[in-house]
Amino acid sequence: MKKKIIGLVVLAVVLVGGGIGGFYYYMQISKYISTEDAKVQGELRAIGSMAPGKLIEWNYKEGDAFKKGDVLAIVETAPAHGNVAATTQEIIAPDNGTIIQTNAVKDQTVAAGVSLLMSTNLGELYVTANIEETELTDVKIGNKATLTIDAFPGTVFTGRVEKIGLGTNSSFSLMPTSNASGSFTKVVQRVPVKIALNDYQGKRLIPGLNAVVKIER
Incomplete structure (x- = not known):
């Protein structure tokens, strides 16, 4: 009987924890557009x-x-x-x-x-986030963004959407894909979105650093 009670308690904890985790995940994806395909860049x-x-x-x-x-x-x-x-x-x-x-x-x-x-100009760096085409309708100029940069774990940067690309990354490729075989596999395209940083949080940012971006819908 005791073991049964313990088992029920453990099951309840798991279910509650899973429910909380699921709710948190739902809130995150409903509020933010997230991507790890992002880098710090500058005008070279x-x-x-x-x-x-x-x-x-x-x-x-x-x-x-x-x-x-x-x-x-x-x-x-x-x-x-x-x-x-x-x-x-x-x-x-x-x-x-x-x-x-x-x-x-x-x-x-x-x-x-x-x-x-x-x-x-190291004082005018920005972040380019490559957003999936299916999420693009929720991205607007001026939307707030929060960012983390791999080189500075624990530091949160803020910014806003400044520019939305007018073409997908693949459309600018020097070697565009062809369909010579006759078969077709749809690939989700990504569009570059420029994020202007509010400040550097005292960090020494340089072009090429990896970033993780969350844009508010």
């Missing part, structure tokens, strides 16, 4: 010389910040011959940014149009 900019020549001034390295209008480099585009002065070209920063990648070395030869550096 490639900066290079408009003409071929020699990089005669270069004092930057990865991690260095610059402001719009700063002279990033000077390229000698035509070496001096006799009484003919060398022609130089300044490479001017088009916007505020931080160098996140560069292989440039002073006195190297540079080609026209080839990138000397990649930069982004």
